[in-house]
Amino acid sequence: GAVVSQHPSWVICKSGTSVKIECRSLDFQATTMFWYRQFPKQSLMLMATSNEGSKATYEQGVEKDKFLINHASLTLSTLTVTSAHPEDSSFYICSARGGTTPRGTDTQYFGPGTRLTVL
Amino acid sequence: GDSVTQMEGPVTLSEEAFLTINCTYTATGYPSLFWYVQYPGEGLQLLLKATKADDKGSNKGFEATYRKETTSFHLEKGSVQVSDSAVYFCALRRSGGSNYKLTFGKGTLLTVNP
Numbered sequence: 001g002a003v004v005s006q007h008p009s010w011v012i013c014k015s016g017t018s019v020k021i022e023c024r025s026l027d028f029q030a031t032t033m034f035w036y037r038q039f040p041k042q043s044l045m046l047m048a049t050s051n052e053g054s055k056a057t058y059e060q061g062v063e064k065d066k067f068l069i070n071h072a073s074l075t076l077s078t079l080t081v082t083s084a085h086p087e088d089s090s091f092y093i094c095s096a097r098g099g100t101t102p103r104g105t106d107t108q109y110f111g112p113g114t115r116l117t118v119l
Numbered sequence: 120g121d122s123v124t125q126m127e128g129p130v131t132l133s134e135e136a137f138l139t140i141n142c143t144y145t146a147t148g149y150p151s152l153f154w155y156v157q158y159p160g161e162g163l164q165l166l167l168k169a170t171k172a173d174d175k176g177s178n179k180g181f182e183a184t185y186r187k188e189t190t191s192f193h194l195e196k197g198s199v200q201v202s203d204s205a206v207y208f209c210a211l212r213r214s215g216g217s218n219y220k221l222t223f224g225k226g227t228l229l230t231v232n233p
Contacts, residue, residue: 004162032219043123043225044163044208093162097219106219110155110162 002028004096006111013084014119021079021114023094029074031098034108035067038091050077074098084118091115121146125209125224132199132231140194140227142183142209150211152176152185152192153221157206166194166207199231 003026013019023033032051036044050056050071058064066088068080077096081088095108126141144150151170155163167176169185169192176183181196192209209224 006162034220041225043223044221046220046222049220095163107165108219108221110164112160112162 002107002109004030004094004109004111006092006094006114008114009112010115010117012117012119015085016083018080018082019084019116021081021092021094021116023077023079023096023111025075025096025109028096028109029098030077030096031074032096033071033077034095034097035069035077035079036093036095038093038113044093047079081116084116086118089116089118121150121211121213121222123209123211123222123224125207125227127225127227128206129228129230132229134201134231134233135198136231138194138196138199138203138229140207140209140229142192142194142224144190144192144209144211146211146213146222149187149214151214152183153210153212154181154183154192154194155208155210155223157208157226159205163208199229201231201233204229204231 005024007022035047038044047062048056048058050069052071052074056069071077093113095110097108122145153168154166156166157163167178169176172187174185183192183194206226206228208226210221
């Protein structure tokens with residue numbers, strides 16, 4: 001139980017286009033979802049926290065207009081990278097918590113990540 | 120601010136060797152401490168956790184003890200297997216309120232050879 005999926009697993013896009021990444025909790029209701037960014041050989045950096053039905057809370061230094069987050073339901077959150085540029089190329093990971101999961105409501109369950117490459 | 124420092128990798132061991140991955144942290148108050156593991160091609164999975172000083176988290180033969188005096192949470196396993204090859208992340212979560220934000224270390228790649 002407590003599976004989180006991401007789609008797509010990898011995406012290549014042209015500079016200036018927008019890309020949407022989906023994060024789904026498959027067997028539990030996610031009260032909160034988190035979006036991370038991971039650079040090669042670096043730690044996961046939290047970008048934003050979103051609660052279902054409310055606006056996301058962004059970490060310092062993360063552009064809200066650049067990285068649009070929508071947590072429309074208890075099982076789906078989306079991250080849209082708008083007007084993507086090569087420096088946005090990275091590995092994006094989501095996680096979810098909440099509901100009745102094997103390890104309790106405060107454990108985060110992670111998706112497998114999405115590799116974004118902007119040409 | 121909060122931070123987690125873990126030993127640089129990669130770490131390469133032979134099967135049945137003893138494993139230690141060091142992790143130290145900086146945080147105010149009494150954070151909860153975690154080890155996550157990321158197998159190739161998969162998402163991070165919680166390996167073990169400890170929520171207060173002197174607690175020992177354990178799972179799948181791995182152990183880590185919350186040492187407040189040394190602000191450490193080192194991961195150990197007595198006999199590693201090839202299947203333990205993965206990236207290991209140490210993380211903390213500040214205590215109190217509804218803050219579920221995790222702060223991660225950079226990760227340590229472990230490779231276990233047969």
